[in-house]
Amino acid sequence: MIVRRYGMKLKELLVNTEYKMINDLNPEISDVVYDSRKASDSTAFVCLKGYTSDGHKFAKSAVQSGASALVISDELDFEVPENVAVVKVENTRLALALMSVEFFGRPAEELMTVAITGTKGKTTTTAMVAEIFEQAGIKTGTIGTLGIVYNGETIKTDNTTPESYEIQKAMRDMINAGCKAMVIEASSIGLKHHRLAGMT
Structure with a gap:
């Protein structure tokens, strides 16, 4: 690790x-x-x-x-x-x-990551994908409109797709908490501002 x-x-x-x-x-x-x-x-x-x-x-x-x-x-x-x-x-x-x-030690290399983008339905789709992972026995965290969510806790964020530093920190925290996957809402402004850069 x-x-x-x-x-x-x-x-x-x-x-x-x-x-x-x-x-x-x-x-x-x-x-x-x-x-x-x-x-x-x-x-x-x-x-x-x-x-x-x-x-x-x-x-x-x-x-x-x-x-x-x-x-x-x-x-x-x-x-x-x-x-x-x-x-x-x-x-x-x-x-x-x-x-x-x-x-934060390149957390995307340790965490199965799915990004959901689009005009509508990102929050619902993110929750659905996370639930599929959970039902398969894969502990999963999410980042999006609802905040940063893992281990039954929610950390509020200012934006649907937080600043890149906050994303990387959250991913490392998820890994430390035992998560194996993360689903994130990728807003158009988040993509424009390179908030998900370096994750692939």
Whole structure:
């Protein structure tokens, strides 16, 4: 069994990501975050660009909170300290997904995964497929409109298809709880934002 690795080197997390190092640093990374309020010592902060906000504007705050690496797609408006690694990528959402896959030990390699997409019926179909697995004796978790569900517990999520980091974390947690399969609702916005990238 692959277990989640704490304290991975930055370049280990970037192994499947196309990137350019702005400075040649390779710090130890304790976590990957995309909310500057969650940045702390030794975290890698990924600057996501949304419809109403841009993570690049919060990069300075993340550094002040202890982030040791920044993953960017645009130029920053402040001078980054010399001890903070800066990684430039074309798409930070894709980078977050691929980094999360590595951080959580590639859980899709251990978990039979089914993604359900379409305009209507995703939630119902997800529940039906999960029940088929359960009836076959395969312990199954689900991710979708109802939240992250496994072991009889439900964790609420903000989106039908959560951010890639949350998906990878949930998959690792499901594996640790004994799940052998997962069924996930793949929304169009989730696919557009690469939230399921790196899972095949």
